[in-house]
Amino acid sequence: MANKKLKRLDLVFKDEKDTESVLKKTFSRSNADVINDLISSGLKGRGGAGFPTGLKWKLTADAKGDEKYVICNADEGEPGTFKDREILSKVPHKVLAGMAICGRVTGAKKGFIYLRGEYRFLLPGLNEEIEKFHKLLEKLDCRFRVEVFTGSGAYICGEESALFESMEGKRGEPRNKPPFPTTSGYRGKPTVINNVETLAHTYSIFKYGPEKFQDLGVQDSRGSKVFSVSGDTPNPGIYELEFGMTLQKFVDDFGDGDTKAVQVGGASGFCVPRKKFGKTIIGYQGRLQGESLPTGGSMMIFNSSRSMYNVLHNYLDFFVEESCGQCTPCRVGTQQLLLGIEAVKKGERSSSYLDKLLELAETMRVTAKCGLGQSVANSFASIVENFKEEMIY
Amino acid sequence: MEDVKLMVKELADNYGRSEENLLPILQGIVEREKYISEEAMVEVARELDISAAQVYGTATFYSFLETKPTGKYVIRVCKTISCMIKGKNDIIRELENVLRIKMGETTHDNLFSLRETNCLGQCHKGPAMLINDTPYTELTPEKVRKILCDIRNIEFPAN
Numbered sequence: 001m002a003n004k005k006l007k008r009l010d011l012v013f014k015d016e017k018d019t020e021s022v023l024k025k026t027f028s029r030s031n032a033d034v035i036n037d038l039i040s041s042g043l044k045g046r047g048g049a050g051f052p053t054g055l056k057w058k059l060t061a062d063a064k065g066d067e068k069y070v071i072c073n074a075d076e077g078e079p080g081t082f083k084d085r086e087i088l089s090k091v092p093h094k095v096l097a098g099m100a101i102c103g104r105v106t107g108a109k110k111g112f113i114y115l116r117g118e119y120r121f122l123l124p125g126l127n128e129e130i131e132k133f134h135k136l137l138e139k140l141d142c143r144f145r146v147e148v149f150t151g152s153g154a155y156i157c158g159e160e161s162a163l164f165e166s167m168e169g170k171r172g173e174p175r176n177k178p179p180f181p182t183t184s185g186y187r188g189k190p191t192v193i194n195n196v197e198t199l200a201h202t203y204s205i206f207k208y209g210p211e212k213f214q215d216l217g218v219q220d221s222r223g224s225k226v227f228s229v230s231g232d233t234p235n236p237g238i239y240e241l242e243f244g245m246t247l248q249k250f251v252d253d254f255g256d257g258d259t260k261a262v263q264v265g266g267a268s269g270f271c272v273p274r275k276k277f278g279k280t281i282i283g284y285q286g287r288l289q290g291e292s293l294p295t296g297g298s299m300m301i302f303n304s305s306r307s308m309y310n311v312l313h314n315y316l317d318f319f320v321e322e323s324c325g326q327c328t329p330c331r332v333g334t335q336q337l338l339l340g341i342e343a344v345k346k347g348e349r350s351s352s353y354l355d356k357l358l359e360l361a362e363t364m365r366v367t368a369k370c371g372l373g374q375s376v377a378n379s380f381a382s383i384v385e386n387f388k389e390e391m392i393y
Numbered sequence: 394m395e396d397v398k399l400m401v402k403e404l405a406d407n408y409g410r411s412e413e414n415l416l417p418i419l420q421g422i423v424e425r426e427k428y429i430s431e432e433a434m435v436e437v438a439r440e441l442d443i444s445a446a447q448v449y450g451t452a453t454f455y456s457f458l459e460t461k462p463t464g465k466y467v468i469r470v471c472k473t474i475s476c477m478i479k480g481k482n483d484i485i486r487e488l489e490n491v492l493r494i495k496m497g498e499t500t501h502d503n504l505f506s507l508r509e510t511n512c513l514g515q516c517h518k519g520p521a522m523l524i525n526d527t528p529y530t531e532l533t534p535e536k537v538r539k540i541l542c543d544i545r546n547i548e549f550p551a552n
Contacts, residue, residue, distance in 0.1 A: 076514055079473045079475065079512040079516070080474065080512070080516050081516075082517065084514075117455075117457045118510075118514055118523065120526040121526045150417075151455070152419075152420060153458075153511075154456065166416065167413060168412055169411075169416055169447075170415075170447070170450070170451060171451055187413075228516065229517065230519070231474075231516075232478070236517035236518070237517045238517070298516075300474060300475060300516070310477075311474060314477055315474065318474075318512075321511060322511060324454075
């Protein structure tokens with residue numbers, strides 16, 4: 001299927017060693033110009049939630065306070081996602097440059113990389129890179145400094161307010177919002193928190209200008225995206241692709257010819273069955289239910305040998321363990337969903353019980369405190385509704 | 394007891410004594426002792442002047458902060474979806490057979506502890522596992538035997 005290949009891009013991983021000139025160029029411009037460039041580029045958060053990055057920087061820059069922080073969220077825990085690991089091992093200098101520029105325009109003097117415990121093996125290389133980077137900043141008379149903070153194995157800490165709690169020495173339990181991090185983040189101070197990939201993209205935007213970035217993608221999903229491809233595919237790995245492709249094109253390129261479903265966005269994302277491949281567009285607006293989702297480019301491919309019951313069981317098992325336990329809808333809901341599908345499978349409950357479980361999932365979407373509990377319904381409903389017979393028999 | 398006191402003091406000297414230093418200190422204890430004892434928690438609370446309940450709450454929240462005695466090498470096998478469909482169960486069976494323990498247990502010589510963990514971010518190279526901080530990917534039962542054998546050879550060099 002050589003003719004069906006999607007265009008591969010090489011923006012994020014391109015080996016560019018001109019950090020100094022990019023920083024010099026950007027530091028010489030006014031803060032307002034830099035932020036405007038970022039806003040007009042259309043860059044949205046690559047962790048999955050898709051908040052406009054330029055706006056985030058602007059809000060933090062406008063927030064009152066002498067003490068501000070820039071945090072790079074490298075707590076990449078979504079099942080099927082591994083792009084941030086690759087970015088931090090191959091092009092960490094781009095991420096660091098993005099953080100320093102962010103520090104400059106927002107007035108933050110201190111940056112942290114929150115590195116998940118599972119990626120501790122990256123620490124020596126990362127610290128070496130930071131040391132080099134600090135020397136460069138000294139040369140440019142910039143007082144911004146970066147430090148790595150390592151997590152200890154908790155998916156929920158990828159949620160921004162749980163991450164702050166964790167850095168403050170507490171349990172990783174999400175806070176109520178508002179206030180948002182831009183006014184009250186780490187230590188209650190205005191904080192920009194960006195995904196690893198987002199920061200790497202800012203480097204390209206400041207180097208090449210916002211137009212080049214805008215040229216890529218569609219409508220409200222500008223630029224390229226790094227996808228983590230795994231599951232039943234002959235070519236698992238990391239690919240930088242343009243936003244706006246249909247899932248069908250993606251499957252033609254990466255599937256093994258027998259693709260039954262694709263999980264877009266990890267366990268908290270949506271499971272798309274074969275019949276909907278043609279209608280599903282990958283990008284913020286084309287996301288299956290319109291809303292922006294907590295996904296980061298995780299694409300897990302399942303072929304027809306896979307039991308979707310086992311897939312869902314695995315996800316629910318994951319959520320039961322990773323729910324922080326703070327709010328009842330999520331703590332109890334995840335457990336009851338798991339027990340529920342087990343009961344239906346064993347025949348202890350009739351198939352109509354699945355409708356009750358769908359209602360429960362919907363209740364969790366409305367009532368759970370943070371994105372974890374709210375998004376369980378995504379995978380649950382998309383699997384139960386599209387593969388109902390597999391849940392029962 | 395004195396040892397624990399000394400260790401916690403050293404870590405607090407190194408990282409600092411504010412709440413923000415709690416997680417690094419707890420991680421430091423795990424690095425040295427492999428787990429955080431209740432004694433150590435109380436000591437940390439004293440050093441940082443916070444309640445022992447807070448230290449306990451934080452220590453028990455994170456899956457990599459062990460609070461029960463643990464082997465020198467903690468093996469964490471990824472059980473999440475991509476590794477599951479690539480055969481993590483075969484890997485676990487092999488580990489259990491070679492180490493002669495069940496999932497969640499520690500070998501009698503206190504060398505290995507076996508755990509399951511959630512997504513390690515190695516999904517394109519499953520099945521995967523971590524041994525302490527080091528990831529091992531694209532595992533097969535043969536590879537697993539070799540990895541364990543190599544560690545045992547380091548621990549018990551043949552004269």
